[in-house]
Amino acid sequence: MSVRIAPSLLAADFTRLGEELRAIEAAGADWLHLDIMDGHFVPNISYGPALVKALRPLSAMPFDVHLMIEPADPYLEAFADAGADVISVHVEAGPHIHRSLQAIRKLGKKAGVVLCPATPASSIEYLMDLVDLVLVMTVNPGFGGQSFIQNQLPKISAIRRMIEASGRDIALEVDGGVTASTAPLCLEAGADVLVAGTAVFGAKDYAAAIAALRGGR
Numbered sequence: 001m002s003v004r005i006a007p008s009l010l011a012a013d014f015t016r017l018g019e020e021l022r023a024i025e026a027a028g029a030d031w032l033h034l035d036i037m038d039g040h041f042v043p044n045i046s047y048g049p050a051l052v053k054a055l056r057p058l059s060a061m062p063f064d065v066h067l068m069i070e071p072a073d074p075y076l077e078a079f080a081d082a083g084a085d086v087i088s089v090h091v092e093a094g095p096h097i098h099r100s101l102q103a104i105r106k107l108g109k110k111a112g113v114v115l116c117p118a119t120p121a122s123s124i125e126y127l128m129d130l131v132d133l134v135l136v137m138t139v140n141p142g143f144g145g146q147s148f149i150q151n152q153l154p155k156i157s158a159i160r161r162m163i164e165a166s167g168r169d170i171a172l173e174v175d176g177g178v179t180a181s182t183a184p185l186c187l188e189a190g191a192d193v194l195v196a197g198t199a200v201f202g203a204k205d206y207a208a209a210i211a212a213l214r215g216g217r
């Protein structure tokens with residue numbers, strides 16, 4: 001299974017975002033992960049579609065937009081227009097997740113569903129035909145630099161089994177506290193996309209940090 005590394009912009013130097021984006025791409029990053037926070041669904045505020053749009057011309061990497069916002073539906077079009085390739089919504093962020101996922105697909109984008117650490121794998125059982133990506137949060141969303149919640153590993157494995165059973169091409173992404181030490185556990189459990197903020201942007205050598213996360217895969 002190929003591994004894709006998606007550095008999270010949240011940990012980049014905000015005074016040099018264009019340079020940071022070019023640096024991670026040159027260092028071998030596969031995707032750019034963009035964390036959108038609303039100060040309501042999560043206790044933090046990050047940035048919005050205007051930033052996604054400003055960065056879009058600077059990179060050919062797929063833009064992986066993680067919406068930590070409630071409600072999400074009124075903003076899907078703005079992120080699609082801004083240049084997102086994948087748009088992910090939280091299963092906990094609204095009563096009609098099927099509608100949100102269908103709306104993302106209708107905008108011509110890949111649809112992702114995200115689970116907070118306390119949310120069981122079974123919550124997405126009836127969504128497998130509507131998603132192109134499942135994102136398992138291994139921290140409670142809202143902040144970078146938190147510790148990896150180890151008990152999410154069986155959930156990652158359970159979702160890998162659900163994906164295999166679906167027969168569909170669905171990416172399995174992990175986000176939160178992913179480092180060179182925790183990355184192999186995530187890959188062993190069945191993840192194939194790793195989001196890392198601190199472990200990449202906090203490193204002196206981005207290429208070495210990304211290679212360490214990939215672990216030779």
Ligand SMILES: O=C(CO)[C@H](O)[C@H](O)COP(=O)(O)O
Nearest residue numbers: 008141142144145177197198
């Ligand atoms: O979604 C997020 C926070 O809600 C971040 O993507 C995530 O926490 C990455 O940061 P780090 O790698 O430093 O843990």
